[in-house]
Each structure stands twice: as C-alpha cells, then as structure tokens.
Amino acid sequence: MTRTSPPVVSVLRSRHTAYLLFTSLLGRLPGAMAALAIVQLVRSTSGDFGxxxxxxxVYVVAGAVGQPLLGRLIDRLGQVAILALSGILSFLAFTGMALTLEPLPGLAVALAAAAGVFTPPLEPALRALWPRLVSPGPQLKAAFSLDAGAQEIIFIIGPLLTVVGIAVFGPVGNLLFAAGLGLIGALAFIVNPAPRAASAHRSSRDAAHPGIRSxxxxxxxxxxxxxxxxxxVPVGALTIVATASEAARDSDGLAGWILAVNAAGALVGATVVGIRPLGSTPARLLTVCGLLLAVGYLPLVATGLPTWAYVVVAGVSGLMLPPTLGQVFERISQLSPAAALTEANGWVVSAMTLGIGAGTLVAGAIVGAAGTSVVAWVVLGASALTALLSLSVLPRRASVTE
Known part of the structure; x- marks a missing residue:
C-alpha cells in the first residue's frame, strides 16, 4: 500500500515553493526587526521614548498603506519590477533614517514613512503565487497554513537578530543590517522563475480584463x-497584557516568555492543519475559526493563575491564529479576480497590521490609565471584538458553496 505524504510535505516538495517561502520570509524580516531596532536607535541618541x-x-501605518498600493502596481506591472524597485527604495529610506535621526529628526520621520510605504509586498506577492504553484484542495490549504505558520518564525527570529545586530553593528548599523536583509530577500525572491512567469502571464491577462476595479x-x-x-486586535493587545502581567507578578522576562510561547502555540496550530487541513470551505470556516480564536484568548482573563500556567494558556491562545489566517488567504484567493489578487492580499495584510496596532494602542492606553488590575477586562474586550467581527463573514445563503 502506497503511503501518501501529508499535504504540507507535498507543498514543500513542489517546484519553487521552499525557495520562494524562504526568500519571502528573509525579505519580510525588517517588519519583525524594525520596531525594536528604531526604538533602540532613538534610545541611543535622544533617549526620547515619545x-x-x-x-x-509612522513606519507601521505607512507600511499598512503601502501594501495594497504596491500590490495594485504588481497586478498591473508584474512582480519583478515592483519588488525590485520597492526593495531598493525601502533600503535607501532606512539608510537615510538611520543617518538623519539625530541631526534631522523631522526628515527621519519622513524617511520612516517612506521605508514603510515602499516595504516590498512579498507577503501578498507569495500568496498570489500559491494557486499557481500547488494544486487546489488540501495542497493549497496546506500552503496557506504553512505560510501563516512560517510568519510566526520571523517574529521569533526578528527580535533575536535585532539584539545580535546591535551587539555586532551598533544601533545605526543594526537598522542598515535589517534593511539589507529585506533587500536581499526581495531580490532573491524575484530571481526565481515563478515571479517572472507570473509577470509575463499578467500582460495577456490584463489585455483580457482591462480596467479592473480595486x-x-x-x-x-x-x-x-x-x-x-x-x-x-487580541494579537496586538497581548503585547500589553504580557508586559502588564510581568509588572504585576514582578517577574523579569515573563513578557518575553508569554510572547514566545504564544508564537510557539501558533507554530503548533500551523503544523497540525498543515498535516491535516480543515475539511470544509473557507466560506463556512471563517466565522468558526474567528470565534475559536477569540475563545482561545479567554483563559488569559484568569490573571491569578500560577505563572507557569499563565504561560501555558498563552500558548493555547496562539493555536488558532495560523488556521484562521489560512482560511483568510484561501477565501481571498476565491473572492478576488486573478488580475487583482496581489492587491486583495495586500488589503488583508494591512487590515491585520492595523488590527495589531489598534489592539496595542488601546490596550496600552487602558492599562496606562487604570493599572495592571484591568488586564482581564482588556482580554475580554479584545476577545469580544474579535467574536463580533467574526460574525461579519457569516456565509450568505447564496454564497455558502462559493
């Protein structure tokens, strides 16, 4: 009897996929390094945390704006040209920001915006390629889940690389190091034949579907x-919840453990659905996955748990993130016209970024005003909002089988 490989294994064995996934993650590293790198650079100069x-x-919001805009340009002009140009411009903007931060802080802010806007849209670009690289059905589901899980890896590696980069190159050199990794990743990505083939295919596709709307x-x-x-939102709020829990328990380093174990839980979730993809359609699963994700954060309300148990439930809260994102990516690939798929993926990347930013901002404001005693209410509020917005994608009668 022939043993069938798990879908995630067959995805990684498919032509181009492992290379494109690796170079995409390399090019996305600045997104996981920049926030800490910028804070450390400012701290080494003016020391002004405000x-x-x-x-x-400014960098984060500009990146959220830039992803769908660059995605639309990719859909019109192809991946190769836009990824190369945006990679170079983002690298130059990072370099300028690092060099002008102390003498010309106003210019540095403008360059931070430019670095964000021109962040190469490797995430939406790769997701636009998945339907071309693997077979529909379990393989495609596994590819999207693998992509979502691999994203967690860069948010584990990114801060560690920042620490190493500062130790080796100093705060200024570390920012250039992060920018250089992004540029190398973008250029390595477009060397592969798949992005070039997608760009060539775009020309004939656009001729058949001119003037497609956003x-x-x-x-x-x-x-x-x-x-x-x-x-x-709860992903962003977790940063504040973890920091507040560390302060309330007077346990140095606890926040880092909470976030690391949460990311490890997400990797477990990605592995499980990579081996055994969820069987139903994204139209049916999105709301269920969103509600389960919201419920997964609720044990963090129990702030009186022993420290080890609180770290464990942080891992549980991460389990549903990759499966949920996998459904998002697959659903977008079904809903969007092929001629606008990169832009559509850019919009969901931006939405996720803004949700994380909003969760961090609001949770930080609440804890800052009321103290660490309100952590449970922060978790409840974030989970409730996730559950409420999950209802927005309940399948309509006419589209259940889409």
Missing part, C-alpha cells in the same frame, strides 16, 4: 478585511 513611539507608529470595493472582500482586522 519620539521613538511616534516614528515607529478588490476592496467588493463587499465580500471588504468583509474579510474587517474580519482580519478583528483577529489582529
């Missing part, structure tokens, strides 16, 4: 973007 927060927020104007795509914003 300014550090401002310039970091996918975010499609109600179904917009609802998925709103849903994705919702699942980002």
């Amino acid at each position: 300014f550090a927060g401002l310039i970091t927020a 996918p975010i104007l499609m109600p179904a795509v917009a609802r998925v973007a709103v849903f994705t914003f919702g699942i980002g």
